[in-house]
Amino acid sequence: MPDATAVTAAVLDDLRAEGDELDLLVAGLSAHEWAVPTPAEGWTVAHQIAHLNWTDEVALTAATEPGAFAAEVEKALAAPGTFVGEAAEEAVTALPPEALLVEWREGRTRLQAALRAAPAGVKLPWYGPPMSVASMATARLMETWAHGQDVADALGVTRKPTARLRHVARIGVRARDYAYFVRGLRPPAEQFRVELLAEDGGSTVYGPEDAAQRITGPLLDFCLLVTRRAHRDDLAVEAVGPDAGQWLDIAQAFAGPAGSGRRPEADR
Known part of the structure; x- marks a missing residue:
């Protein structure tokens, strides 16, 4: 059976690679291209990256400040059917593209560091059942890939499938x-x-x-x-x-x- 630590490190490597691939796709976009609508109704390319930035930050909070994350969960439970991160996402979306890109990059780096530093066997709180570090990284990879697909579709780009x-x-x-x-x-x-x-x-x-x-x-x-x-x-x-x-x-x-x-x- 593969060593759990090695498996977790490999998933984190793949998460970083998935983010880097999407980063290459958006890094050279013009302000006009950041505002291009994506297949998700009401979401531009900037909205997609702002959403990934917000969810990365929430995952970071879950990994480093479980008490603060519990407060976020309480907000979600108190307002079913609403998106508690909407205001935060809109604020980041309104940033100039270069600033939004920096926010997202720095957030990805912080999350990587926190997940790699997490104790072996720890379970991280989440909106559903608690997750292992490997499961959290896998979930972040899935969401990065999915929202990256929205961006690629909006830009008319065909991405090459990877083993990820x-x-x-x-x-x-x-x-x-x-x-x-x-x-x-x-x-x-x-x-x-x-x-x-x-x-x-x-x-x-x-x-x-x-x-x-x-x-x-x-x-x-x-x-x-x-x-x-x-x-x-x-x-x-x-x-x-x-x-x-x-x-x-x-x-x-x-x-x-x-x-x-x-x-x-x-x-x-």
Whole structure:
């Protein structure tokens, strides 16, 4: 079994690489390009980076000031259906692009340092169950990749898939039952087999080999599906079995409401 410390360090390395890749995409943008609308309604490129900055700061608070983070959770519980970080995000979004970029870079650096310094085996508080450092880093990577996809789509850029997508897929699979719970549905009792093929020919597999219900398709397409960055109709992800088919309609790798998701390309 791999050493837990080495696994955590590897995930943190991947988180840093994911942030650096998105940084390269936005670093040379003009002020006009920072204001380009993204597929997320009402969000510009600047909004996407400001949101990542805010969530990085909240994760940092969870790692270094659990009492202060608990107060943030209380705010969220006291105002269900609202986004407690909206004012903070808007303030950062209003910064000049170069200042916003500095804020985001410095926040990523602080979060990396805090997560690497966290004691082995520690559980960090979060809006759901407490998470290990590796799980927190994986969640931050997933969100960075997903919002980076919004930015890339807004700019008309096609990103090359990387091996880091396996982290996104893993969260999507592990969050299967959550996708049902958040919609008031009962999850299926049986496990699914998920078989995903990366562009380099490697495979990522989850679930029992003899499972009756199965999901197959490209790793990238599955990640776009579970982050709700593309509609199922536009992806080559296939389901065998009615429950597996239903899951593809509701799958999400992130906490909170699913939102409306993306419309099929044929309807745009």
